[in-house]
Amino acid sequence: MNFASVRIITTDIKPLVRFYERVTGKSVTQYTDDFAELQMPSATLAIGSTRTLQLFGGDHIAKAASNHSAIIEFRVEDVDREYQKLVDILGDMIIQKPTTMPWGNRSLLFRDPDGNLVNFFTPISPEALKKFDG
Template sequence: MTISLQYSQITVNDVDEALGFYQGALGLEVLNDVAQGGFRWVTLGSTAQPGVEIVLSEPHAGRSQADGDALQELVTKGVMGPIVFRSEDVDALFEKVRASGAEVMQEPIDQPWGPRDCAFRDPSGNMVRINQAPAA
């Protein structure tokens, strides 16, 4: 029996604003755009990992009012867990994302545990890290 990742969720305040970052700056491709019950979610992916999708949705989408409010509070505080991407050229991708106007949290550095990485905040305040594997 095998198991693999299919979806990963990122809660955002505004799906269209988030698309400017995830599609525009990072270069992910929109795979699905669904509106239902007054809410919308969008899935994005990369040709480098077919079958793995990131779901962008607002805090109240598919949740009770109380749960959506609680999640909204966490998003607003910027305390949701990070999402980490991998790139073959973290420095070039860093420059592209920085040029988009994204908030830089950390410029590219070589980490003592191996990867070279950098970090940004998406428009909702979620931390986005980009890693590059160390040279062999």
């Protein structure tokens, strides 16, 4: 089994598509007005409109812009450099400036336009580097 993707459900995918393209510097493939994907080497971030919920059984399956428990995480080469590039774009969406965490990652935490938490991190301790690089 392979972990393939996380899907964000939103009322309008266009703002999220633009946001994730800006913060990652990668192109998002928009297949329809209701579905797009940001494909990365290790997993995919899918973005689906609330209209796609009908395909899964109805509107009660998920609620847009109401995540309070999951964090979408991206490993980046240099989190401090990413912070400098994004600080003006993110503004008050920044939750935590780059901070070294007890488990050895340097982490930047912010919110996307729907309020989802996003973490850009760089492993910096020998243990964290070993975990991610093998």
